[in-house]
Amino acid sequence: xxxxxxxxxxGTDMRVxxxxxxxxxxxxxxxxLVEAIQNLSAAEMTHKDELAKKLFMSQGIxxxxxxxxxxxxxxxxxxxxxxxxxxxxxxxxxxxxxxxLKALNIFLKDIYHQQFIIRDGIxxxxxxxxxxxxxxxxxxxxxxxxxxxxxxxxDLIRDADGSYYVLEDNLRTPSGVSYMLENRSITYRIxxxxxxxxxxxxxxxxxxxxxxxxVALASRQKSDPxxxxxxxxxxxxxxxxxxxxxxxxxxxxxxxxxxxxxxxKVYMKTTSGLRQVDVIYRRVDDDFLDPLVFRPDxxxxxxxxxxxxxxxxxxxxxxxxxxxxxxxxxxxxxxxMIRYYLNEEPILKNVPTYPLEQPDxxxxxxxxxxxxxxxxxNESGGYGMLIGSAATEKQMEEFKVAVxxxxxxxxxxxxxxLSSAPCYINGVLQPRRVDLRPFALYGPDGIDIVPGGLTRxxxxxxxxxxxxxxxxxxxxxxxxx
Amino acid sequence: MLSRVADSVFxxxxxxxxxxxxxxxxxxxxxxxxDEVPDFNWETLLHNYSDAGAEEIKAxxxxxxxxxxxxxxxxxxxxxxxxxxxxxxxxxxAVQDHxxxxxxxxxxxYYHLIRDPQIAFQVSSGDPVTALxxxxxxxxxxxxxxxxxxxxxxxxxxxxTGKFLERAxxxxxxxxxxxxxxxxxxxxxxxxxxxxxxxxSLSGYELYLKTHRGNLQADFVIQQILYNEHFPHSVAYCLxxxxxxxxxxxxxxxxxxxxxxxxxxxxxxxxxxYSSINTADGAGLKHFLQQIRQELFGIAAAFxxxxxxxx
Numbered sequence: 001x002x003x004x005x006x007x008x009x010x011g012t013d014m015r016v017x018x019x020x021x022x023x024x025x026x027x028x029x030x031x032x033l034v035e036a037i038q039n040l041s042a043a044e045m046t047h048k049d050e051l052a053k054k055l056f057m058s059q060g061i062x063x064x065x066x067x068x069x070x071x072x073x074x075x076x077x078x079x080x081x082x083x084x085x086x087x088x089x090x091x092x093x094x095x096x097x098x099x100x101l102k103a104l105n106i107f108l109k110d111i112y113h114q115q116f117i118i119r120d121g122i123x124x125x126x127x128x129x130x131x132x133x134x135x136x137x138x139x140x141x142x143x144x145x146x147x148x149x150x151x152x153x154x155d156l157i158r159d160a161d162g163s164y165y166v167l168e169d170n171l172r173t174p175s176g177v178s179y180m181l182e183n184r185s186i187t188y189r190i191x192x193x194x195x196x197x198x199x200x201x202x203x204x205x206x207x208x209x210x211x212x213x214x215v216a217l218a219s220r221q222k223s224d225p226x227x228x229x230x231x232x233x234x235x236x237x238x239x240x241x242x243x244x245x246x247x248x249x250x251x252x253x254x255x256x257x258x259x260x261x262x263x264x265k266v267y268m269k270t271t272s273g274l275r276q277v278d279v280i281y282r283r284v285d286d287d288f289l290d291p292l293v294f295r296p297d298x299x300x301x302x303x304x305x306x307x308x309x310x311x312x313x314x315x316x317x318x319x320x321x322x323x324x325x326x327x328x329x330x331x332x333x334x335x336x337m338i339r340y341y342l343n344e345e346p347i348l349k350n351v352p353t354y355p356l357e358q359p360d361x362x363x364x365x366x367x368x369x370x371x372x373x374x375x376x377x378n379e380s381g382g383y384g385m386l387i388g389s390a391a392t393e394k395q396m397e398e399f400k401v402a403v404x405x406x407x408x409x410x411x412x413x414x415x416x417x418l419s420s421a422p423c424y425i426n427g428v429l430q431p432r433r434v435d436l437r438p439f440a441l442y443g444p445d446g447i448d449i450v451p452g453g454l455t456r457x458x459x460x461x462x463x464x465x466x467x468x469x470x471x472x473x474x475x476x477x478x479x480x481x
Numbered sequence: 482m483l484s485r486v487a488d489s490v491f492x493x494x495x496x497x498x499x500x501x502x503x504x505x506x507x508x509x510x511x512x513x514x515x516d517e518v519p520d521f522n523w524e525t526l527l528h529n530y531s532d533a534g535a536e537e538i539k540a541x542x543x544x545x546x547x548x549x550x551x552x553x554x555x556x557x558x559x560x561x562x563x564x565x566x567x568x569x570x571x572x573x574x575a576v577q578d579h580x581x582x583x584x585x586x587x588x589x590x591y592y593h594l595i596r597d598p599q600i601a602f603q604v605s606s607g608d609p610v611t612a613l614x615x616x617x618x619x620x621x622x623x624x625x626x627x628x629x630x631x632x633x634x635x636x637x638x639x640x641x642t643g644k645f646l647e648r649a650x651x652x653x654x655x656x657x658x659x660x661x662x663x664x665x666x667x668x669x670x671x672x673x674x675x676x677x678x679x680x681x682s683l684s685g686y687e688l689y690l691k692t693h694r695g696n697l698q699a700d701f702v703i704q705q706i707l708y709n710e711h712f713p714h715s716v717a718y719c720l721x722x723x724x725x726x727x728x729x730x731x732x733x734x735x736x737x738x739x740x741x742x743x744x745x746x747x748x749x750x751x752x753x754x755y756s757s758i759n760t761a762d763g764a765g766l767k768h769f770l771q772q773i774r775q776e777l778f779g780i781a782a783a784f785x786x787x788x789x790x791x792x
Contacts, residue, residue, distance in 0.1 A: 059582075060574070060589040234575050243577035253578045258483050271487045271635070271788050272733045 006038050006429045010422060017162045017419040018431055019083060029084040029480060032198050042427050048190040049424060052080050055189060061182050061240055076179060077473030079423040080190055083434060083455040090451060090479045093164060096348030097154050097440050098447050103338040104169060104325050105442065108148040111324060112138045122340050123333050130408050131330065132378060133323025135286060137293055141310050144217045145444045148319040156436045158419035165349045165416060167435065171322040173283050176454040177206060177439045178241035183476040199481040201451035206439065207248035213443030217315035218278035225278035228252045228268065232284050232300045242283050261304030264311045279315045286320050328377040328411045329355045356403050356410040365412040369396050372412045374403065387464060389415055418464050421475065423457060433458045435466050436477065451479035482635045482733065486579050488789035489572040490636050494643030496569035501620045502651035503530060503562050507552060508613040509681040513674065514545045523548045525658050532559045549604050563595050581630040587623045594619050635733050641726040649719035650777050655682060656706050657770050665763030667699035676702045683714040700760045707753065716773060720750045738787035745783050749776040
């Protein structure tokens with residue numbers, strides 16, 4: 001029989017924070033899990049791994065890749081070993097996110113109304129007005145309860161010393177929450193009893209909390225306002241999430257063509273005629289929402305939706321125009337916003353960010369490009385970025401040219417190594433880099449953050465890119481009581 | 482309920498019913514091609530369930546395995562079972578929030594099952610009946626799952642109207658196919674084995690035996706398929722059920738739309754109920770079956786227009 005201990009071949013890199021292994025051995029949060037699985041045979045572990053895959057497939061938790069005529073069903077790769085956070089760690093994250101969202105929300109209200117932050121010289125006007133996601137149509141448009149960021153998925157990473165950094169705030173239409181919920185439902189199937197034994201906090205309140213917030217936004221005085229989820233349609237890669245959330249909340253899943261606007265009111269076409277819609281949780285980007293105001297070629301949106309929104313007949317979640325706060329050059333001002341609006345010190349750190357619009361920054365970044373990440377300010381999903389340590393000379397030269405041509409659209413950040421967590425890959429437990437995306441819900445009653453989130457994993461050895469579009473996977477995320 | 486959703490639920494049910502019907506007719510036809518019926522020819526069936534050209538149909542008409550591959554698993558044949566299951570699933574996927582999770586998973590499993598290489602292997606080089614049986618079982622699982630998990634709301638009613646409309650079409654089509662194969666010449670002194678296989682395909686043989694003794698007679702068979710109100714595949718039964726589920730939609734309908742459909746379904750029911758058949762008059766029988774078919778398609782078109790917002 002082979003050496004049964006799973007951990008015997010687990011090698012960590014001293015320059016990287018490992019979620020499971022510290023200098024004192026296995027960290028307390030992981031001890032009970034390790035005890036339960038360390039003596040399982042390779043066959044048992046592999047069986048669990050296969051079971052997880054089968055469950056994802058049979059539950060249709062898949063996305064379809066249309067490459068050669070017939071669609072290929074793919075599952076979002078799932079690693080069976082959970083990522084574990086202790087209560088104190090979570091408390092710190094929670095407080096940090098609350099603080100940040102408060103500031104960002106005030107910022108959005110401010111930037112679309114009086115613009116005190118510009119007048120007081122904290123954020124340069126040029127930075128805002130040059131941002132393609134600053135939606136001029138939102139200026140002086142009141143939004144219900146002054147809330148813009150109803151749903152956000154904040155990306156956190158961990159540097160070598162274990163401290164958390166916010167990488168992105170994702171205030172537009174963050175996805176992944178259905179995987180947080182489904183990953184949990186797979187975990188209790190493959191590891192019976194482990195969840196209660198470890199006192200893992202539940203994440204299943206998410207749909208209820210979200211629905212409560214959505215209902216509260218309706219402007220008509222009605223006991224049962226009509227809330228819908230607007231999806232771009234079943235060819236969208238996040239369609240599974242849209243239908244799952246709609247089902248869990250018991251609301252209608254609609255496409256743009258199911259809605260019409262008449263006299264600044266939004267209606268959905270039903271078998272018994274038109275029915276007025278009060279709240280739209282949209283998973284369609286700003287640009288595509290209303291062809292009369294934004295992209296005229298969009299067929300995903302609803303003509304006249306902006307007018308209905310502006311006149312307050314329908315609430316749209318998240319608000320339009322949040323992209324300005326997601327801009328990676330604006331991101332560098334978030335700590336300043338927290339100090340300016342809240343008079344507090346930021347609890348969670350920002351990754352040092354150098355807008356390349358400034359010539360000094362460009363010079364400095366170009367000199368040590370191999371230690372920097374260069375990103376486009378308006379891209380996400382791991383697109384439009386260069387990781388210096390993994391780039392070729394040619395790629396670096398190409399990026400330099402692109403940056404010089406349009407410096408406003410680029411920022412640079414030092415490479416943060418990302419913490420590693422144990423993953424079961426090819427029958428061996430090995431460390432892989434992870435990030436963490438908790439989901440925060442901002443409603444009239446305050447901010448709720450479900451204890452958990454989506455842990456994304458870079459499945460390739462040594463890779464730092466966790467995005468699903470770039471070959472990343474995910475893990476269940478446990479927050480202990 | 483959204484018109485688009487109602488449309489998808491309706492079609493999901495139709496594709497599933499069509500799948501079930503096709504699988505059963507393929508199973509009995511395959512068995513009869515192996516036993517009993519000499520020089521079995523699939524051409525009439527192929528003309529109904531394949532979009533291949535006449536020459537292509539002629540070329541494979543008497544090769545059972547080729548026909549099965551074409552009608553079951555050929556992606557290029559728009560009416561193949563695999564395409565029907567895929568479409569049912571796509572429709573189900575688009576309305577996941579209106580069917581239960583169990584129904585969705587069942588459809589999803591169906592899709593994965595028919596794509597399983599084992600099915601293709603059984604059809605081409607193993608025992609096709611095994612493949613057909615496992616597919617038919619999955620279909621039964623679907624019907625059971627719908628029955629015990631779906632709420633009796635609008636969605637369920639559309640699901641059933643779609644199902645019974647499709648079943649009525651299938652039953653009249655199958656009857657038409659068999660009678661065409663016999664060239665509407667039904668006054669023969671010997672028993673026609675193909676009528677027995679027709680009853681098998683519609684799960685109606687046992688009922689026939691309980692109702693009539695002795696040799697199979699063409700007029701009894703046709704009467705059972707058209708008029709027997711206790712036979713779940715008879716046209717009369719399907720229309721009654723269609724009307725029953727349609728009536729439940731009244732509260733959620735616009736009155737003028739409801740009246741349109743009520744008229745069409747009612748007329749079709751009466752046209753079947755107050756008709757009689759004469760096996761000696763082949764041409765008259767053929768005309769009658771064609772008329773039923775047209776009325777059924779008229780009902781489908783009216784649903785699409787008045788309830789699903791397609792013009």
